[in-house]
Amino acid sequence: MPTVLAVIPARGGSKGVPGKNLAPVGGLPLVARAVRACREAALVTDVVVSTDDPAIADAARAAGAEVVLRPAAIAGDTATSExxxxxAMDAHEERTGRRTDVxxxxQCTSPFITSEDVGGVAAAVVEDGADTAVTVAPFHGFVWRDAAEGIGAAAADATGGYGVNHDKAHRPRRQDRPQDLLETGAAYAMRAPGFREARHRFFGHTALVRTDPAKVLEIDEPxxxxxxxxxxxxxxxxPAAEDTAGAPARPTRDDIDAVVLDFDGTQTDDTVLVDSEGRETVTVHRGDGLGIAALRDNGLPVLILSTETNPVVAARARKLKVPVLHGIDRKDLALKQWCEEQGIAPERVLYVGNDVNDLGCFGLVGWPTAVANAHDIVKDAARSVTATPGGSGAIREIASWILGPSLSRRELSQ
Incomplete structure (x- = not known):
């Protein structure tokens, strides 16, 4: 079986998006998403992250990759991926004593790269005989260029914009044009000996591996x-509803450093009672209060985060002895700032929500969790879903996941 080494370059410096390779998308840092795609890909035997940054190295190891520390000479803005x-290939071969075949x-800057993409370029070389391979996606757009970028000012005034992949005087229908393919920037494969000789990624016969155009996105700007x-x-x-043992995916205390709770619809049943004076009241579940106390007593920071400015929310937070941020327009930004202030990595946070305004927070944290009666879109985006509806003990259920059944029963009974 050939040795197929996947290398993920992930240096620490980024001018366009500072800290880009550790930025979470869908609850995982970009570098971890790339590692996951490579580890799950067919034919890939080894996964290496090349970095100069200790935090990226830690995230890569946690995701299951080998780490090669990159010297400063090839870690600057002008350093090439090649x-x-x-x-990384030299370091891996020296460490393992095995020659790399492919x-x-x-690139971890392509957040929606899939294991099929990675396995596809590997198969094009290993099984189909190509020298190199690249992921591409169908592209039907007309590409223009400003003449001023390439010719003198006088000529540019006369020419203006011109078509790169078309004659602007003739606009054929899409079905009458040759199929253009856009390089996605996500995955490339090369025969290792040829790559060493050519020192670039497109030598010999290059196979084009088509991917889903809906998932083509490169992160270069905020x-x-x-x-x-x-x-x-x-x-x-x-997310898979069950793990390989058939049990629902549930976090434990080892997975979590903080719990952040929405209020309406998670700690309540989303019903508001309004009296003749306009005063609002809600109902909460005593078991949720006991669950929050158990989490707090076990050293887990707990925060209530709500878009509503409501004295009921503040009063409930005082009762529970936990901090609250309410009247928040952008819950995701407030959560990000709170994590930074607390020194907590977002991927170590469990966030509980029930409606579409929670999706921004879901994209930041490692354990996005929906209550049983949450909106379908929210449940689809969640990593875990409670069996209990919001306002009926869902938070107590989550406490039992984290603390364990025996521990939570003992503490919740006090």
């Missing part, structure tokens, strides 16, 4: 990251 791959370059987080609940595969 240089990082060659260095090497992959996988707006790209925002789009990725908004799309993650729609494009990421639905």
């Amino acid at each position: 240089a990082a791959v060659l260095h 090497v992959l370059l996988v 707006d790209d990251l925002a789009r990725a987080r908004a799309l993650a609940p729609l494009l990421d595969p639905a």
Whole structure:
């Protein structure tokens, strides 16, 4: 069986999006998403992350990758991905004593890369005989270029914009045009000996591996990251309802460093009673209060985060002896800031929500959790879903996941 080494370059410096490779999308850092795709891909035998950053190295190891620390000479803004791959391949071969037959370059800046993408480029080389392979997606757009970018000012004034992949005087229908393919930037495969000789990724016969155009996104600017987080609940595969042992996916105390709770619809049944004076009242479940106390007593920070500015929320937080942030327009930004202030990694946070305004927070944390009566879109985006509806003891149920049945029963009975 050939040795197929996937190399993920992930340096610490990024001018466009600081800390980009650790930015969470769908609850996982970008580097961890890339590692997951590689580990699950057919034919890939080894996964290496090349980095100069200790935090990225820790995240890569936690995701199951080998780490090669990159020297400063190939870690700057002008360093090429090819240089990082060659260095990582040499280091991996020296460490393992095994020769690499096929090497992959996988970019963690493509957040929606799949194991099928990675396995597809590997198969094009290993099984189909190509020298190199690249992921591409169908592209039907007309590409334009400003003439001023390439010719003198006088000529540009006369020419203006011109078509790159078309004659602007002739606009054929899509079905009458040759099929253009867009390089996705996600995954590449190369025969290792040829790559060492050519020192670039497109030597010999290059196979084009088609991928889903809906998932083509490269994160180069902050707006790209925002789009990725908004799309993650729609494009990421639905979390498996059960693990390999047949039990529901549930976090334990080892998985969680903090619990953040929405209020309406999670600690209540989403019903509000309004009297003749306009005063609002809600009902809560005593078991939820006991569950929150048990979490707090076990050293887990608990925060209530709500868009509503309501004295009921503040009063409930005082009763539970937990901090509250309410009257928040952007819950995801408030949560991100709170995590930074507390020194808590978002991927170690369990967030409980029930409606679409919780999806932003779901995209930040490692354990997005929906209550049983949550909106269907929210349940689809969740990693875990309670069996209990909001307002009926769902938070107590979550406490029992985290603390364990025997411990939670003892503490909740006090």
